[in-house]
Amino acid sequence: MSVPRARLLDLMRARCELFATTFNPEGIRTGNKILRQRLKGPALASYYPRKIVTFRQFQDAFKPLELEVDNEEEIDRLEHIAAYATLFP
C-alpha cells in the first residue's frame, strides 16, 4: 500500500505550518540553519569578570563620613619611586 507523493507533500506542508518551519520539500540549501542559530556573543563577552568598583570609588564612598581609607598598594608604589629618586638623584 503506497501513499501518493502529493498527499505526503500536503502532510509535510501542514506540518511545517503547524510547527512554524520552512516548507522545503526538495531540501534546497536556503541557509536557514544560520538564522536558527542562537547568538553567542553576549555569553562569550562575559567570560572575564568585569571590574566592579575601583579603589578611588571606594575612597569616595567614605568621604562624606570623613573617614580616610589608605590604599596600601598605592603607598607602597609611591615609596618605591621615592626610594629610587633618592638612590639616583
Place this chain on the structure above:
Amino acid sequence: MSMFRAKKLDLGCFTNIRVIRDHSKRKAYEAAEAERQALRYIVRNTTLPARTRATAQLQLTQMHCYTRPTQIRNRCILGGKGRGIFSDFKMSRYNFRLQALAGNLPGVKKASW
C-alpha cells in the same frame, strides 16, 4: 588592535596584554555578530544570485580579524595562561588544582577510592 580596546581597563581578573587582547576580541565579536550571521546566511543561501553570494563572501572575509569567533581563546582568569584551561572553571589546570585543594571551588573535591 588598539581601536577595539576599552579606553579604561574594565577587567577585574588577572590582566596581561594577552587577556586584554582576548577580551577586546570577544567584545568585537559580540558587536559584529549580527552582521556576520547575516552575511553567512546570504553566503549559504543557494536561492540567491551567485553574484550577491560572492560579494557577501568577500565582505565576510574582509571584516576585521578581531570580529572572528575563531580568534577567541579561553584564558585563565587567575594567571592568563592560554593552555590547559578547564572551561567550566575558567582556570588553568594548575590554578584549578590550587583552588580546589584550598576548597575555593564549591562541589569540587579530590578523588579518593
